[in-house]
Amino acid sequence: xxxxxxxxxxxxxxxxxxxxxxxxxxxxxxxxxxxxxxxxxxxxxxxxxxxxxxxxxxxxxxxxxxxxxxxxxxxxxxxxxxxxxxxxxxxxxxxxxxxxxxxxxxxxxxxxxxxxxxxxxxxxxxxxxxxxxxxxxxxxxxxxxxxxxxxxxxxxxxxxxxxxxxxxxxxxxxxxxxxxxxxxxxxxxxxxxxxxxxxxxxxxxxxxxxxxxxxxxxxxxxxxxxxxxxxxxxxxxxxxxxxxxxxxxxxxxxxxxxxxxxxxxxxxxxxxxxxxxxxxxxxxxxxxxxxxxxxxxxxxxxxxxxxxxxxxxxxxxxxxxxxx
Amino acid sequence: xxxxxxxxxxxxxxxxxxxxxxxxxxxxxxxxxxxxxxxxxxxxxxxxxxxxxxxxxxxxxxxxxxxxxxxxxxxxxxxxxxxxxxxxxxxxxxxxxxxxxxxxxxxxxxxxxxxxxxxxxxxxxxxxxxxxxxxxxxxxxxxxxxxxxxxxxxxxxxxxxxxxxxxxxxxxxxxxxxxxxxxxxxxxxxxxxxxxxxxxxxxxxxxxxxxxxxxxxxxxxxxxxxxxxxxxxxxxxxxxxxxxxxxxxxxxxxxxxxxxxx
Numbered sequence: 183x184x185x186x187x188x189x190x191x192x193x194x195x196x197x198x199x200x201x202x203x204x205x206x207x208x209x210x211x212x213x214x215x216x217x218x219x220x221x222x223x224x225x226x227x228x229x230x231x232x233x234x235x236x237x238x239x240x241x242x243x244x245x246x247x248x249x250x251x252x253x254x255x256x257x258x259x260x261x262x263x264x265x266x267x268x269x270x271x272x273x274x275x276x277x278x279x280x281x282x283x284x285x286x287x288x289x290x291x292x293x294x295x296x297x298x299x300x301x302x303x304x305x306x307x308x309x310x311x312x313x314x315x316x317x318x319x320x321x322x323x324x325x326x327x328x329x330x331x332x333x334x335x336x337x338x339x340x341x342x343x344x345x346x347x348x349x350x351x352x353x354x355x356x357x358x359x360x361x362x363x364x365x366x367x368x369x370x371x372x373x374x375x376x377x378x379x380x381x382x383x384x385x386x387x388x389x390x391x392x393x394x395x396x397x398x399x400x401x402x403x404x405x406x407x408x409x410x411x412x413x414x415x416x417x418x419x420x421x422x423x424x425x426x427x428x429x430x431x432x433x434x435x436x437x438x439x440x441x442x443x444x445x446x447x448x449x450x451x452x453x454x455x456x457x458x459x460x461x462x463x464x465x466x467x468x469x470x471x472x473x474x475x476x477x478x479x480x481x482x483x484x485x486x487x488x489x490x491x492x493x494x495x496x497x498x499x500x501x502x503x504x505x506x
Numbered sequence: 507x508x509x510x511x512x513x514x515x516x517x518x519x520x521x522x523x524x525x526x527x528x529x530x531x532x533x534x535x536x537x538x539x540x541x542x543x544x545x546x547x548x549x550x551x552x553x554x555x556x557x558x559x560x561x562x563x564x565x566x567x568x569x570x571x572x573x574x575x576x577x578x579x580x581x582x583x584x585x586x587x588x589x590x591x592x593x594x595x596x597x598x599x600x601x602x603x604x605x606x607x608x609x610x611x612x613x614x615x616x617x618x619x620x621x622x623x624x625x626x627x628x629x630x631x632x633x634x635x636x637x638x639x640x641x642x643x644x645x646x647x648x649x650x651x652x653x654x655x656x657x658x659x660x661x662x663x664x665x666x667x668x669x670x671x672x673x674x675x676x677x678x679x680x681x682x683x684x685x686x687x688x689x690x691x692x693x694x695x696x697x698x699x700x701x702x703x704x705x706x707x708x709x710x711x712x713x714x715x716x717x718x719x720x721x722x723x724x725x726x727x728x729x730x731x732x733x734x735x736x737x738x739x740x741x742x743x744x745x746x747x748x749x750x751x752x753x754x755x756x757x758x759x760x761x762x763x764x765x766x767x768x
Contacts, residue, residue: 192667251673252673253675254647255646277633278668279649279650279665279666279667279668279673282625282633282637282649282650283637283647283648283649283650283665285634286602286633286634286635286636286637286638286641287637287638287640287641287647289603289638290603290606290637290638290641290642291641293603293729294729295729295730296602296603296634296729296730297730298602298631298632298633298634299631299632299633311733314631315631315738316629316630316631316735317517317519317524317533317628317629318519318520318628318631319738320519320524320738321524321533321735321736321737321738322735322736322737322738322739323732323733323734323735323736324732324733324734324735324736325730325731325732325733326730326731326733327729327730328728328729328730328731330729365678366646366677366678366681367646367648367675367676367677367678368675368676368677369673369674369675370662370673370674370675370676371673371674372667372671372672372673372674373664373671373672373673373674374670374671375669375670375671376670386767387767393520411762411767411768419687419688420687422688423687423688424688424691425691429670430670432670435668435669436666436667436668436669436670437669437670438669438670439669443765443766443767444762444765444767451520464765465761465762465765465767466744467758467761468744471521472520472521472522473523473746474522474523474524475520475521476738478743478744478746479738479740479741479743479744480741480744481744482744482745483744483745483746483747483758483761484744484745484746484747485746485747485754485758486746486748487751487754491751492751492754492755494751495751495752495754495755496755496758498752498755499752499755499756499758499759500759500768503759503763503768504768
């Protein structure tokens, strides 16, 4: 019996979500009285294994050229063999680009219950429950995973705090699994984020626009506020998707993470992916017509009004103050 | 190239105060506007572009009641050749795996080189049906696709990773790809365009026609069950500044001065 965590790594680095899952995994494994195990698939990753074993009872280390970079096909085949042999009660996978490519097909192949993108979960009276968001973060849902030899949860990034990890000092167990060929899916290359002309991560003031800006013709209004405050203009995903601003201005998990002194969110509802990229700003001001917009849960100050009325007033006040 | 695209009609919840229905497990949808899931509109556009480039067909599929035909009409207006709707009260309560199973049965009889789905749906956000469907059909998949090129028997795609990074992978066809928003610019569909395809036949199938039994779908077939909906935990929450814009702007200035921002 064990709680298992799939280690996520890229370019020789263990990714933060791994430590977050191990922190939650320690809590669950100890309440169930079972081992916490980390499954590490890679090539030349002994160093990672010895780092990881400090915080779990056992690192299952499987190395081979198929695991040089992430590819869901060999990952799925290896995990299938490991799960069938060891039957952990719970397998945790990050709800990330890797996890989203792997967990649903793995669960479907083995017919295991899967709860995706969960920010909390636990056992009560033998029942495994999980909490996750729906409707763009406006509501939460409690789901139950049916009884099964192994159940799978993909874990939202940032949901658990790795600061609470305690030393366990476990062992590394090398695992061998017979693997076939993987002719169907081939990794070609990683493409780094292109450097933009403006680096929004360095700015002290970020004025960010979302869907509520309406169209590219309204961008100068927000730009004016950014300029008055000596800051830069950024955006949420829909604005970059529509090509109104270049991708390097996008704040969020798939864009940039910013920690400015001041972050002003204009017409941004506050999907989790966006919030993850700006929640550590020192001061957050949100302007949105919808009082139930999730952005108001992380903002320090909020204005529930039309941004087209509020922004000109703000620009005028800032100019007045700076001029005077 | 023959492409199947899976579509979902979802409630539009921005600027709406969501209310729970008496069961506490669903929202009241009577007064909500419904739209094609944002991710699916990019998948549909991509399917139509592939047809325009390479020839072949586009088949649009949805699972849902009569009202959901709206998204299929949109697909037909854009150039889809045929549309199929799976409608059966027994599907209610299905989880993503059960839904993937329903779609798999419906797609099995159609020739295809590529299946496209949205990377996720805006209502439940599971991001699960696509890859599960690929697994059931025994074909490879790639998720979160932001760029797609077709070669001899392969698709070369870019997948979105974190922090602005991407990866390029090659997938052998037939394959399933889940499409990320921003991959293209979905074109506008006029009401006239939709009216033009109003008479076009949409095949409607139930579970019997798909050879699926009650135990395989719906709540009985589900491995994941939604128990209740609730308001997410609120942190401290924002202090809301109220009043006319000039007054509110003045208070913001005070806050910024106190915070040493200006």
